[in-house]
Amino acid sequence: DVVMTQSPLSLPVTLGQPASISCRSSQSLVHSDGNTYLTWLQQRPGHSPRRLIYKVSNRDSGVPDRFSGSGSGTDFTLKISRVEAEDVGVYFCMQGTQWPNTFGQGTRLEIK
Amino acid sequence: EVQLVESGGGLVQPGGSLRLSCAASGFSFSTTWMHWVRQAPGEGLVCVSRIESDGRSTTYADSVKGRFTISRDNAKNTLFLHMNSLTAEDTAVYYCARDNHYSVDYWGQGTLVTVSS
Numbered sequence: 001d002v003v004m005t006q007s008p009l010s011l012p013v014t015l016g017q018p019a020s021i022s023c024r025s026s027q028s029l030v031h032s033d034g035n036t037y038l039t040w041l042q043q044r045p046g047h048s049p050r051r052l053i054y055k056v057s058n059r060d061s062g063v064p065d066r067f068s069g070s071g072s073g074t075d076f077t078l079k080i081s082r083v084e085a086e087d088v089g090v091y092f093c094m095q096g097t098q099w100p101n102t103f104g105q106g107t108r109l110e111i112k
Numbered sequence: 113e114v115q116l117v118e119s120g121g122g123l124v125q126p127g128g129s130l131r132l133s134c135a136a137s138g139f140s141f142s143t144t145w146m147h148w149v150r151q152a153p154g155e156g157l158v159c160v161s162r163i164e165s166d167g168r169s170t171t172y173a174d175s176v177k178g179r180f181t182i183s184r185d186n187a188k189n190t191l192f193l194h195m196n197s198l199t200a201e202d203t204a205v206y207y208c209a210r211d212n213h214y215s216v217d218y219w220g221q222g223t224l225v226t227v228s229s
Contacts, residue, residue: 048222094157
């Protein structure tokens with residue numbers, strides 16, 4: 001199975017400041033069709049996960065543009081340009097390139 | 113609006129069985145792959161099973177292979193997960209989630225399965 005490793009696991013951030021989460025995979029996530037199926041999910045306290053980003057850098061409809069994704073191969077990053085109170089929660093990366101789809105351990109973002 | 117509503121969770125004894133359901137609406141269910149993903153208390157997310165749109169092809173995580181069966185009724189827009197030989201390690205919130213080309217975009221609210229004597 002592809003192992004997804006996130007860092008940091010805990011991320012205290014001051015309101016209005018940027019935040020960055022790293023996700024590394026144990027194998028390249030480039031699919032045989034040439035696409036890279038790396039997804040970022042947000043799980044607010046007490047809620048189901050919500051997709052933010054797919055195929056590394058494509059933002060879902062309704063996701064604020066302060067969220068951005070980047071990376072390639074085995075190394076990926078989710079950035080929040082200016083953290084707001086509603087961003088508190090756990091962020092997961094997920095790979096869909098290979099079955100079983102696997103997730104990172106999650107990064108808990110909190111406000112300092 | 114895409115909606116996924118799970119049901120069927122509850123308390124079951126070790127070795128017991130349970131069937132989860134997921135009622136889907138707001139999209140073309142019969143042409144969409146679907147997943148079951150679980151999250152143990154305070155833990156991360158684990159893909160349990162996936163089923164292709166016509167139900168003919170299914171895949172499972174090693175931890176549930178031979179014990180869980182995923183199925184669907186496209187006429188009723190419903191996804192199922194039949195779980196047998198349950199152990200404490202299967203205790204989790206079970207989410208159904210819509211596949212969107214090697215990603216999962218919409219998730220249900222989840223249903224809690226607790227395996228305990």
